[in-house]
């Protein structure tokens with residue numbers, strides 16, 4: 001059988017011979033214009049989160065947009081109003097090829113299945129990348145993104161912006177100061193479930209593609225399927241395995257971020273998912289995914305258990321040692337330490353229990369950072385960010401390892417990170433990557 005990587009390679013060579021992949025700007029280069037340096041940025045996906053990203057990045061005085069790319073001609077309006085005169089493209093490959101060295105950096109805010117095809121091509125051309133979460137659609141892609149960013153010495157940032165918020169930064173500091181002692185166990189949960197938005201488990205009948213949408217480009221790397229209205233584009237693609245990453249992929253890179261940041265965990269050694277079943281089309285309903293990680297200096301024991309729940313499932317209330325009648329926030333994390341517990345609401349200040357033990361505790365003075373400007377500043381200064389692909393790669397690999405477990409519920413999977421393979425689980429190994437449609441492949445980093 002032809003591997004996913006070979007399908008992509010043929011494409012890559014074809015495009016390279018046309019000069020697309022051969023154009024390279026100097027990594028780290030920023031235009032030395034006076035009085036401030038100028039960073040020329042192109043955006044792929046300019047509405048939805050793409051609008052949020054480009055408006056925040058564009059508020060930095062050094063940023064000049066040179067290309068807006070979107071497969072939907074009706075989705076440029078906000079970007080055009082705020083930043084008039086920027087050239088439009090429907091196909092990111094054309095934009096990268098046409099603008100070539102005029103681009104220093106690229107924002108990737110497409111649905112998940114297109115993050116890696118876009119970002120990898122841009123990184124091969126030496127472009128710095130801001131890429132939405134989850135970093136990629138598969139475990140293998142996350143690994144390649146990390147390796148290529150490192151090889152090209154690029155400044156990258158994943159779009160898990162809460163990483164820079166005061167709340168999550170405070171939690172990381174409190175844990176690392178040892179306020180609740182070494183951490184013994186973690187539970188994270190989110191209100192939404194894997195198939196949340198279309199309430200479907202099967203493909204709908206084909207519908208006519210609206211004139212404003214380029215459906216072939218929207219599908220990109222994914223296998224062809226007919227267009228249907230209000231099911232995939234925009235936003236609802238999240239429910240579908242071919243395009244999105246379920247609740248764990250959607251929220252894991254937010255909720256698990258302060259856990260990763262505080263504990264210094266990286267790749268898990270084991271994972272198992274439990275849910276009531278799904279098919280090959282959509283992500284499951286409410287599920288519990290239990291990860292095991294090797295211990296670190298912030299954890300107690302050789303291993304630490306991290307339990308993810310979605311779709312309204314919560315950990316047992318008594319684990320938190322909260323006062324009677326106190327409920328968990330709708331989404332958040334519970335870190336159980338040797339000296340007490342931390343309940344960290346999703347975008348809320350950490351709460352420590354039992355309350356009387358921490359009544360006199362002075363919270364550290366922590367400032368919020370601007371996640372988008374930090375990326376721009378780091379490029380200009382030739383530095384790295386705090387949620388670059390070196391950090392975001394393993395975090396995204398973890399959520400996508402959880403998604404492999406979700407597709408094989410009840411199977412206890414052991415992960416051998418050095419071999420980049422599961423232990424004796426060839427069925428799970430096959431889900432580490434995917435086959436790309438010709439024209440949208442992702443090349444391995446060699």
Ligand SMILES: NC(=O)c1ccc[n+]([C@@H]2O[C@H](COP(=O)([O-])OP(=O)(O)OC[C@H]3O[C@@H](n4cnc5c(N)ncnc54)[C@H](O)[C@@H]3O)[C@@H](O)[C@H]2O)c1
Pocket residue numbers: 044045046047048049050069070071072075090092109110111112114132133134159160161217218220233234235236250
């Ligand atoms: N960080 C956050 O808090 C946050 C919040 C929402 C979404 N996201 C992430 O942002 C990404 C986009 O999500 P969304 O909710 O904005 O989706 P969306 O479908 O609402 O918007 C995606 C935009 O990209 C365009 N697009 C789709 N495919 C494209 C392609 N191949 N080339 C160019 N443009 C393309 C769409 O037309 C649309 O304008 C996802 O990865 C999602 O996980 C992050």
